[in-house]
Amino acid sequence: MILKLISCEIFYREMCAAVAKSPHRVDIEFLPKGLHDLPPGEMPARVQEVIDTVPDDTYDAILLGYGLCNNGVAGITARTCPLILPRAHDCITLFLGSRQRYREIFDANPGTYFLTSGWLERGETSGDLADLSVQQQLGMNRSMEDLIDQYGEDNAKYLYETLCNGTKNYSRFMWIPMGVEPESMLQAAKEKTAEHDWKLETVPGDMQLINDLINGNWNEENFLAVPPGSTIQACHNDRIVSY
Template sequence: MSDVIIACQTLSDELNLAMQQTGVRYPVIWVESDYHNDPNQLRAKLQREIDGLDGVHNVLFAYGCCGSGLVGLKATSANLIIPKTEDCISMVLSRPGEAFIRPKETYFLTKGWMEGSKSIFVEYEHALKRYGETRARRLFDVMLKHYRYFMLIDTGAYHVRGCLDKVQELAQNTGLQTVVAEGGLWFLKQLLTGPYEQDFCVIPKGGTVDISHFGLAQAVPVRQAIQGGV
């Protein structure tokens, strides 16, 4: 076994389609989206997965920096290859060669995020059952006071229509507007196929992920890390 993918469950639709389109079929270790709620828990979970690997050359991460949840990871068993993105949302909204500017006042959604066990939809239903409609709306008015839009990202990996009605219903209940934005899979495809010259940080075996790796400098020359068997 040469390469393994560690991926957030929220990207399952997108990563599965990217593998189908590229023909790359590395084993995938799926990690539950709930770990995103605490960067320290996410880091600890990912480190356990890295430490448990054997006979692997590269670990490909379908993650971004994710609230610094990946900062501090140690490449104990293999080289680590990580997209230089803020998070999964940045990954599916980025364009090749363009800097991603996150729209302000926007709450981002994909099918994968909507299906999470602690998604905003689950939280709203829980609030309705516990407090009733009037108080639930007041709570969400406070929670979403800095937002104006729900943005559903059309990554091409699922039917947007099946999600849009649900988003619009929550938007109506919380006073936000709904917009649909075009996303894409190019970042995930490049994660699968390379090259890793510009948009990825490469941490050689024995190294540690630093915040500077997400945009300031390459960890090591790419060919040395990927081909040289560091």
């Protein structure tokens, strides 16, 4: 098969590793991390623009390297060839290999921020995406000093804890090695943990979902195949997405 992969750059190393071993030809296009932080409707519109530039009659399918991502793929329409996407709420499902495993680890580890090579290398949103993000528009990225200057110390403390301190309910990082990153990534994870004075735990990643996406193993349990002319929808059950 000849496939087109449109993926969030958070999967850069993992997708490239999978494509290198795939029996199929896969043309890759990465989009910047942070689309899911844009106001509602912006992410699907941007991904749709890329899909609409894919030449007709060139590919057997377009693969989406995304989870549902805060409804970021809901509303995307397949044009002339099928869209294939994982049944996943977000990217961590793909890093852990299944939504069942993600749920087990998530439920057993409250207050955990997950780290992968992509989150260490590309986790900071910058440029126009940062300026357009919901966080920026609501003032969630402002410093305590900036808030004090505008609102006074007491009001600033309340606003900071309410709007700006997005990590106040977290106490640990969980490092997910995928087997495709250099060993130095563990040291980077340790340094980030020290900055926050949190705990660091490690849970092995699983390339199964990523490999299945790239290799064409699209079983209905784990993947949605959207036929031409149909539109991705979020569904409020374990299937996560439908059309």
